[in-house]
Amino acid sequence: MPANILVVEDEPAIQELIAANLHHAGHHVLRANDAEEAIHLVRETLPDVVLLDWMLPGMAGLQFARRLRSDERTRDLPIIMLTARSEEHDKIAGLEAGADDYLTKPFSPRELLARIKAVLRRRAPQMTEDAVEIGGLRLDPATHRVTGDGRGIELGPTEFRLLHFFMTHAERVHTRTQLLDQVWGDHVFVEERTVDVHIRRLRSALEVSGHDRLIQTVRGSGYRFSAQTE
Numbered sequence: 001m002p003a004n005i006l007v008v009e010d011e012p013a014i015q016e017l018i019a020a021n022l023h024h025a026g027h028h029v030l031r032a033n034d035a036e037e038a039i040h041l042v043r044e045t046l047p048d049v050v051l052l053d054w055m056l057p058g059m060a061g062l063q064f065a066r067r068l069r070s071d072e073r074t075r076d077l078p079i080i081m082l083t084a085r086s087e088e089h090d091k092i093a094g095l096e097a098g099a100d101d102y103l104t105k106p107f108s109p110r111e112l113l114a115r116i117k118a119v120l121r122r123r124a125p126q127m128t129e130d131a132v133e134i135g136g137l138r139l140d141p142a143t144h145r146v147t148g149d150g151r152g153i154e155l156g157p158t159e160f161r162l163l164h165f166f167m168t169h170a171e172r173v174h175t176r177t178q179l180l181d182q183v184w185g186d187h188v189f190v191e192e193r194t195v196d197v198h199i200r201r202l203r204s205a206l207e208v209s210g211h212d213r214l215i216q217t218v219r220g221s222g223y224r225f226s227a228q229t230e
């Protein structure tokens with residue numbers, strides 16, 4: 001599944017090589033030359049993964065990783081540190097700062113893509129192709145099919161992503177801002193009421209099998225997908 005990947009790397013040749021490989025694998029690539037640029041990009045669009053160089057001009061990669069971890073909005077954002085160093089203590093410092101994984105340069109494109117897939121599976125299950133089933137409702141990202149008690153359910157692309165996110169993050173309350181970040185990847189240029197419009201469409205599509213009851217409105221907070229009755 002294509003992911004939005006932010007590459008923070010000051011070396012133009014390496015940045016270009018990584019971006020070309022990611023692009024070739026079907027991912028969308030955002031690029032930053034330093035942490036300040038990256039902060040600006042993250043503010044506009046929440047990426048699915050950050051590839052973060054250790055040695056950056058200005059704010060160091062490690063410091064930026066800590067900053068992402070300390071902000072509620074980016075706390076769970078998968079981070080893969082990239083570095084030319086290979087000393088064990090650097091690796092530990094990177095992981096302690098909140099990085100999910102660590103790649104030592106030079107690395108092969110295959111290794112990079114495998115690591116990205118692995119962190120997405122751990123951190124963001126809605127990004128993987130694994131089918132999910134809750135209370136008789138089944139969603140298969142690989143075939144793009146949704147069924148409710150075996151009956152086919154037709155969904156638009158946004159409703160599909162919304163349902164996928166809900167099903168992989170069930171029983172939790174999500175605010176409209178969080179849903180915009182996670183499902184639309186944007187909370188700046190899309191209005192919050194857009195979320196309500198798509199929730200309404202999703203509920204109406206799920207009525208076929210009665211699974212619309214799984215999407216609960218939490219007054220004053222947002223929405224929750226739950227297999228437990230209120």
Ligand code: CA
Pocket residue numbers: 009010011053054055056
């Ligand atoms: Ca560098």
